[in-house]
Amino acid sequence: MHTHGTVDQAAPAAADPAAEIRAAGLKVTAPRLAVLHGLTESPHATADQLFEAVSLELPGTSLQAVYGVLGAFTTAGLVRRIEPAGSAALFERRVGDNHHHIVCTNCHSVRDVECVTGQAPCLTPSDTAGFVVQTAEVTFWGLCPDCQNL
Amino acid sequence: MHTHGTVDQAAPAAADPAAEIRAAGLKVTAPRLAVLHGLTESPHATADQLFEAVSLELPGTSLQAVYGVLGAFTTAGLVRRIEPAGSAALFERRVGDNHHHIVCTNCHSVRDVECVTGQAPCLTPSDTAGFVVQTAEVTFWGLCPDCQNL
DNA sequence: CAGTTGTTTTGAATCATTCAAAACATGGTG
DNA sequence: CACCATGTTTTGAATGATTCAAAACAACTG
Structure with missing residues (x-):
């Protein structure tokens, strides 16, 4: 390995947004960097x-640029799009693993929940009605800590 | 029990749509009967x-009347509204039990799937992040029998 | 059978998202 | 290092699903 020092230890993709975008086969632009940055600060955000x-x-x-960026990112597998019932689409950077979500029935805040049984697909239906199952999506609904005291 | 004969054996609510609507505290109207009938023929239908x-x-x-009927039915607990990602809201009469859905990634057809472990809530997240979990919603995605041969 | 209240009609507004053409910038090429 | 081709963003508008609101209307109560 022709690296030296300590900085090189960090994962290239996660550390360098530009490289991450380029690695996905997309051109690096200011709006794309800004969207990626925004998603880092708000891990479950709407386009708006x-x-x-x-x-x-x-x-x-x-x-529209934001929609375009999110569309390209989603297609490229850089971000994941989720659509909890009752709200606009949410986008998140955490992708590739198998995690789920818990949504507050009161304030609609969203948190990640690790896969229920540990691997993907983490669930198998008893009767698939002839379907070939590809993925299982789990959404938990409940009250977030803030909304429990109301 | 003050019943006799064989007709009384059937569950009142399921057998008599008008009674079911009335039992929910709603007025019985032609549009409501028609929507309920439509939902019986198409168990997972959009408002349209x-x-x-x-x-x-x-x-x-x-x-708008259909939307109104569906809204009233949903509030009354007569029908359930589901919202699979990527399509308009679907309505179903099967309510009160804990069942899930499998959606075809190709044609978007929907089928019921019995609760994964048999009772509600049928899943418990490992880390709830302080949320008080109320329900777990599971959506399976895959190819329906018709779309497997394409 | 008349009144009250809930329901439907009619017409329009809203929200999230997508489409399309023109202007523009990125990254490869000479 | 300038140029070009292609991909991206802007601008402006359209779409689809759903909701809002006021007036006309119909179901159940007494």
Whole structure:
């Protein structure tokens, strides 16, 4: 290995957003870096929330650009799109692993939940009605800590 | 028990739609009977599909009426509303039990899947992040029998 | 059978998302 | 290092699902 020092230890993709985008076969642009940054700060954000965040960092960016970025990222496997019932689509960077979500029935906040049994697909239906199962998606609903005292 | 004969054997609610609606505290109307009928024929239907079905049975019914009926039914606990990612809301009569769904990734057809472990809530997350879990919703994704040969 | 209340109609607004054409910037090439 | 091809963003508008609101109407109560 032709590396030296300590900085090189960090995972390249996670540490360098630009490299991560490039590695996905996409061109590196300011809006894309800004969206990726926004997703790091808000791990479960809507297109609109990301538009707000990106607007601060990069004024003039259009909402459609954010949608475009998210679409490209999702297609490239850089981000995952989830769609909990009753709210707009949410985007998250955590991808490739098999984790699920818990959504607050009151304030709609979302948190990650590790896979229920430890591996993907972590569940197998008893009767698949002839379907060939590809994935299992689990959404837990409940009250978040903040909404329990109301 | 003050019943006699054989007809009384059937469950009142399931056998008599009007009684079922009345038992839910709602007024019995033609659009409501038609929507309930439509849901019996198509166990996982969108508001629009039900509007089509109702239109045949009761021409002149408005789409908004169907939405209104479905809203009232959902609030009353007569039907359940599910929202698989990527499609409009679906409504089903099967309610009160704990069953899940499998959705075809190709044609979006939906089938019921019995509860994975047999009772509600049938799953418990390992780390709830402080949430008080109320329900677990499971959606399986895969290819339906028809879409496997393409 | 008349009144009250809940329901449906009619018409329009809203939200999230996508489409399309033109202007523009990235990254490879000469 | 400038240029070019392609991919990306902007701008402007359309779409689909759903909800809102006021007026007309119909179901159950007494």
